Amino acid sequence: MPLAKLDVVVLDCPDPHALAAFYAEVLGGTVEDQGEWVDLKLPDGKALAFQAAPAYVPPKWPSPDGSQQFHLDLAVPDLDAAEKGVLALGAKPLDVEDRSRTFRVYADPAGHPFCLCAC
Template sequence: MAIAHGVAGTQFRSPSLPHRNVDRSGEGWATLHTDGGFVLAFQRVEDHRPPRWPDSAHPQQFHLDLGVKDLERAQEDVLDRGATLLDEGDGKRSWRIFADPAGHPFCLVRD
């Protein structure tokens, strides 16, 4: 059984992404509790097929835009933790697109 590791995966937590804790409260579940009170839940899935952004034949299951104060530092943090840079843009826009270690796309957006 594959686990859809996402932003909640302990190997992927980043100091640039404020969170209180990651709770592995049950078999096949992990939840990420943010400093602002927002909670994200991630569930184990059978035969997980990772997305291949922007390929619609392998669509994303979700998309997160994560606000960060320092885009350069946040990029370094997530790349060091296994993310892949998918689209850096033209260097002028305020966001960049990445994939987490399981292939789920997300954006870091400068606050």
């Protein structure tokens, strides 16, 4: 029997309200503002949380001498349409040269890497 179950994934960032709004546009859901901590309750019952970290430094990707820390894989039915949407919301492409792959890598507005993955 496990000792615990995963409650929520928390992303440090300089502006939790802005990053929660970005992911609400990408994933849907309801933003619940608690000041320096913001929850995004997703339609499927899962959640992401965003915590203020004024000294936040985004990971570098790719970086042979550093870690990306973590990344989110987001399943999408249409890579091209999803790419257009996340770029319009402020995401930055990190690795989209190989258009034949089933995934593409971006950074959210705070610099966290995430992948759009064909489902």
